[in-house]
Each structure stands twice: as C-alpha cells, then as structure tokens.
Amino acid sequence: MIVTLTANPSLDRTVMLPAPLQVGDVQSAASTREDAGGKGINVARAVAAAGEDCTAVLPLAPGDPFDAALRAAEVDAQRVPIRGNVRANIAITDPDGVTTKLNLPGAELSPDEVSAVIDAVVAASVGARWLVLAGSLPPGVADDFYVHVIRAVRRAHGADAPLIAVDTSGPALTAVVADGAPDLIKPNDEELAELAGVAIDGADPRAVLEVARVLVPARVRTALVTLGARGAVLVAADGAWVATPPPIQVVSTVGAGDSSLAGYVLAATRGAEEGERLRLAVRYGSAAASLPGTKAPAPADLPTGDVPVTRLD
Template identity: 65%
Template sequence: MIVTLTANPSLDRTVTLQGTLRLGAVQTASDVREDAGGKGINVTRVLRGSGVESRAVLPLDPEDPFAVALRAAGVTAAPVAVHGAARANLTIADPEGVTTKINLPGVTRTAEDAAALIDAVVAACAGARWLVLAGSIPPGLSESFYVDVIRAVRAAGAPAPRIAVDTSGAALRAAVESGAPDLIKPNEDELAELAGVTLDPGAPLPEQVAAIATRLVPARVGSAFVTLGGDGAVLVTADGAWHGTPPPTRVRSTVGAGDSSLAGFLIAEERGAGPEECLRSGIRYGSAAAALPGTQAPTPTDLLPGDVPVRALDHP
C-alpha cells in the first residue's frame, strides 16, 4: 500500500489549441478535458493503473463536483470533510505540446482542517510501505505542514512508512531541514532553489544536479530523484548516482509528467527493483505521461518503446 496526501487538490482543465498560443488573440480550441488532479492524486491514479494499491487522502467538500471527477478516475480516496470547493487549474496546450499553466491558490484552510488531514493520514498509513506528500500547501496552513505530518506519522507507534516529498519552495525547504524524508523528487530548478545555487547553462546538467543532490544525501534526505524534463532524470542515493535518458517522445502535455515519474519510480521500488531500474521506470512513466493529452495517468500499455540508457555518475 502506498498512501498519498494532496492537501491542495485541483480540477485540471486542459484546453488544446489548433495552433500556437498568441497573446491577446482569439483562438479556437480543438479539444478540452477535465481530470481530477493534484500531485498526490495523480500519483495514486498511476499506481492503481499499474496494479499497485494506493489510497489518496485529500480535503473534500461533500458538495464539491470534484468528487464526481475523482470517482470517474477510479481513485480510492480517504476524503476529509471541509468547506470550499477544490481549485481549478487551467492548462493551455498547443499542437507541439508547449503548455501554459495557470494555477489558482486554492481555498484557505484552517488549523482544524490541518489537524483533520493529519489524523486521516496517520490512520491511512497503518501497514503502508510509502507515504507520498505531494503538491503545494493551501493558503492558511504553515509551510511546515508536511513536517507536522511526518512527525505525526512517525510518532504513531506502528512501523512508519517511508516518506517521499514532492513539493517546492518553502515547503520543500522545511521538509528537508526538519523532516528527514526518505526521498525527494524535485526538478532541477526546484533543487537549485532549495540549495540556493544557480545552474550553469554551459555545464552538463546531470552532473550539476548530482553534485547539488550529494550535499543533501544522505545527511538530510535518504535519496533524491530529480526529474530533468527532456534530459531524463538523476537519482542520488547514499551508494551512488545515476543519470537516465528518456526514450524518443512526442510531447503532448507535460502536466503531471513529474507525478507520473515519481509513481513509476515507486512502482519499481515496490516490486523490489534496484536503484537503476527504479530510475528507468520513473523515466518511462514520465515520458508516457508527456505523450498523453491533459493530466492523464499512464498505464503499462502507454509506456513508450525504446531503451532508457542509465549511466553511473561520479559520486563522492
């Protein structure tokens, strides 16, 4: 069982244009779709589509139409009753897969909402192998909310699950500084922001990312799985560092690709794979998601053909 927490879920609306986005112009859409979204929910959708048991904890107003989209996606949910509908995020995609994304802040949550979410996560984690804390923290909650969740889960008495964190900014910094997560999954920009450094566009990206991540692993986090978009991904553990290259991919939408990468990584880990194969699986699932429109959850039948070469990187 893998439990996910999405504290700030969203109804993801994706509009696909017939041509390139032109600011200030009136354009025609060729397609529109809606998906139950939010990073943790996306992870659960991919896991369940690949036969891995997963439960999604999220705040949900009983009157919110988001519940319909959640059921349609086949998500096994542990909803926490709150007031206020989930936010709606808008993605505009052109035929070449270039996306423009507009994210709303979400409903302001209370201390009572936070306590109820933490209680629900602790209950859901009984017997779980992993807990995934994913996405932004809604307005009203502290940037250390994920740290509070981690501490509550680890203090619950039963063997605690391993904890993966996929967020950014102040929430990621707090989790790394005070939460000691077992895995983080930033992209290269989020990792650089976390470390307070600037990436050098003239230097090889995988090597730069590995060098930054080794400052954190294993001193503050167990491992770092860093997604690099079209450049693949880097995995850094206490035992080594590796870079994987994705198969040829015709990108249709990058929304949710990072979430699918994390799910792919966990699918392989759940099945006992080593670090290189976990990296490979994460890249395959992320590439498959990028090749699908909207925020669709790739299944094993969507995985792209072609090799995913993995090479070892220098590791201090």
Template identity: 65%
Template sequence: MIVTLTTNPSLDRTISLAAPLQVGEVQSALGVREDAGGKGINVARVVAAASRPTLAVLPLDPRDPFAGALAATGVPTRTVAHDGATRANITIADHAGTTTKLNLPGAAFTEEDAAALTAAVVAASEAASWLVLAGSLAPGLPVDYYVSVIEAVRAAWGPSAPRIAVDTSGPALAAVVAAGRPDLIKPNDEELAELTGRGLDAELELPDAVARIARRLVPASVAVALVTLGGDGAVLVTADGAWHGTPPPTRVRSTVGAGDSSLAGYLLAETTGAAPEERLRSGIRYGSAAASLPGTQPPTPHDLSTGAVPVRLLSQDNPTTGGHRD
C-alpha cells in the first residue's frame, strides 16, 4: 500500500493552445480539461492506474464540487472535513508542450484542522509500505508540518512504520531534510540547488553536478534522492552510488504532473524489489509518459514508451553506506 498526503489539493484546469501564449493578446483555445490534482493525489492516481493498492488522504469540504472530480478518478481516499473550497490551478499549454502555470492559494488551516489531518494520516499509514508527503503546504500550516507528520507516524507504528517519501520545495523541504530524516526526496535540479544553497557546477555535465550536491545530503540526512531533470531525465543518488537515466524520445504535451508520475513510477518499481537502475528507469518512463499526455492525466502501464532508457553509473564522490534504509 502506498499512502499519499495532499494538504493543498487542486482542481487542475489545463487550456490547450494551437500557438505559443501571447501575453496581452486574445487567443482561441483548442480545448480545456479538468482533473482532480495536487501532487499526492497525482501519485495515487498513477499507482491506482497500475492496479496497485493506494490511499489518498486530503482535506475536503463535503459541499465542495471538487468531491465529484475526485470521485471520478476512482482513487480510494480518506478525507478530513475542512471548510473552504479547493483551489484551482490553471495551466496553459501550447502545441510544443510549453506550459504556463497559475497556482491559486488554498483554504486556510487552523491548529485543529492540522491535528485532524495528522491523525487521519497516522491511521491510514498502518501496514503501508510508503507514505508520500507531497506538494505545497496549505495556508496556515507551519513550515515544519511534514516533520510533525513524520514524527507522529513513526511514533505510532514504530519499526513497522512506512518509509517516507517527500516531494515539496522551499522551506518545507528544508525543514524535512533538517529534522525529518526522510527515506526519499524528489526535488528537481533547481529545488536541490536551493535546498543545499549551492549552485550547480557549470564545468560539469548537469547529471554529475546534480549528483555532487545531492551527495551532501545522502546518506547523512536523506536515504535516497531522486532528482528529476525534465528532458534530461533523472539522477538517483543512494548511499551506494549515483546513476543518471536518459528518457526515451517523447512528444511533450504537458509537463504538469510529470514529476509526480516519476515518483510514482520509482515507488512502483521499488515495492517489487527492483534494483536502483530499474527503479530509475521506471521513474523516467512514467514521467515521460505523463509529459506525453494532456493535462494531469495519469499514465497507465499501457502509456509507457517501449524505447530504451539508458542508465549509466556516475562517478562517486566518496559515497558511504549506512544511516538509512535504501
């Protein structure tokens, strides 16, 4: 079972254009689609589409029309009553796959709301293999909210607690890395650079530069880092090594949710006991498949490219072992 938490879900509206976005001009759209989104929900949708057990935990006002869009996904959910409509995120995608996003703020949380959501996550995590904490924190939640969730889950379930994957950015990610000891983080290259406070070495190839700064975190503070690089694939860094994978040829239609699909693909492979290289390949295949689909449509196994995903071992800068579970 892969459980996900989304504190700030969204109704994702994707508008498709035939030409590049022209700011200040009037343009006709080819179409629009709406998806129940939010990073944790996106991960759960991919896992469910692969016919694997999952449960998405999220706050929801029972009167919110978002409930209908969420139910239509078919993803098992555990909702916590919360006043306020789910936010809407708007994505404009042109024919070349270039996307422009407008993310609106969500409904604010009180301390009581936060406590209720934490309790729901703890209950849902019983016997789960992974707990995915994903997305921005809803307004009103403290910057270390994910840390408090991790502590509550581990205190409740002890040695049988699920492993923790975190996909967020900025201060929330920094707080998790500083105090949460997560089993996996999934930043992109820019988020990783911000997290470590170190720019990417321009004299190195991007994958090598990413692996070098990720090694500052793995395994001392984080067990594994899966760093997505968009069209350049992804880098996986563990205590035992670092690998770079290159995606298959992909016609990009929308990059929204591609990183979430990469995380889901990695976890789907990890839960079968796959080797690091195969986990990385699976993550890249799922991310590329998501980018080839409109909106935040989750890829199914049938959407995965059969093209090659070359994976190479990167040079290792003093890797060490121990400290976390891989």
C-alpha cells in the first residue's frame, strides 16, 4: 500500500485558452475543468488509477466543497477535520501547453490540527510500503513539519516503517534534507539549485548529477530530479541515470512532476530496478503533460514511444 499526505490540498481550476494569454486583455476560454489537487492528492490519483492500494491523508473541514471533487476522483481518503476550507488554485493554459499558475495560500492550521494530521499519517502508515509527503505547507505550519512527520512515523513503526518520499520546495525541502533523512526527494532542477545555493544548467544531466551527489547518499538515499521536457535524472547511492521523454503533444504541465513521482513509486513497489523506476517516472510525467488540467494519467494514457535510459557514472 502507498500512503500520501497533502498538507495543503487545492481545488485545481484549469482554464484552457484558444490563443496565448494576453496580460491585461479580455479573453474567452475554450473550456474549463476542476480537479481535486495538491501534490499528494495528484500522486494518489495516479497510483489508484494504476490499480494499486493507496490512502490519501489530508486536512479537510466537514462540508468543504472540495470533498465533492475528492470523491469524484475515487481516491481512498483519510480526512482530518479542520476549521478552514481548502484553497483554490488557478491554471491558465494555451494551445502550446504554456501554463500560468496562481496558487492561493490555503487554510491556516492550529497546533492541535497539525498534531491531528501527524497522528492520522502515523495510523494510516501501518503496513504501507511507501509514504509520500508532498506539496507546500499551509499557513500555521512550521518549515520542519515534514521532519516531524518522518520522525513520528519511524518512531511508531520502527523497522516496519514505510520508505518515505518527499516532494516539496524552499525552506520545507531544506529542513527535510538537513534533518529528515528521507529515502527519496523529488525536486526539479530549479528547486535543486535553490536547495544547493548554486546555479545548475538543467540541460546538462551531469551538472545536475554533480549537485545531487552532494546530497546522495549523505543526506538522502535517492534523488529524482525532474527536468521538464528534458526528462529526469535519478541519483542513488550505487549509480545515476538520465532518461529522455518520448514525443508528446503538451497540453498542460501542471501535475507532471507529481505523476513522475507516482510512476517512480509504482515501479519501486513492484520491485523494478532503478533504471526502470526512472523510465516509468518519465513515462508518467509525459502522460500527465499530454492531459488537460491536473487529470491523473492511467496506464492507458502512458505514451508508447521509447524512453531511453542512460547510465551517467
């Protein structure tokens, strides 16, 4: 089983334009859609669509309109009651797949609500193979929140604790790398550069490897670094690989990184070797980029084109 935590879920509203966005102008939309979103929710939707057991933990007020979208996504969810309502994120995409996003801050959590979320993750993680902690942190939550979640889960479950993947950015990612010892992190090249405090040429996989090697395996066991249309680099203790995506028609890049993480975790759960984990991660990310809004890819949506995987070291 795979468990995800989305501390700051969002109702993702996507507006598809028939022409490029004109800032300051009035334009008519070609279509719109709404999805239950947030990084952990997006991972859970892709995992569930692949037929794997998955539980999504999230803070959610009783009667929040977000719950209707969550139920429509057919994701098994553990809802932790809070007072505030889920935020709404707005994405605007044009026919070339260029995406503009507006992300709202989310509901503020009280100390008691934060503790309840951690308790719910610990309870849901019994027997889980992977725990995915994903997304930004809402107001009222300290930067080291994910560190506290990791410690609580490992303290409660000991040797039976799940492997832990973290997909976040900024101070939350810095805290996890400094004190959390996660099994996997999934930054993109810009987030990795911010974390390391250096410039990275994302077009050069070996430049990405050089920076990631400072963290792996000293601070984290594995790093999956997504590079957008250039694919992804996987850095583990015993090797590093780069994968090139297959040709696709880009529709919306929102959630593509989340789907890449879902692909990796799915492959890892099925016992695949590192190179195959990277291949499925890139295939899932490519599938998500070819779908509208934050629609989660199912196995039938995966592109059939070749995904070359090359060892870097």
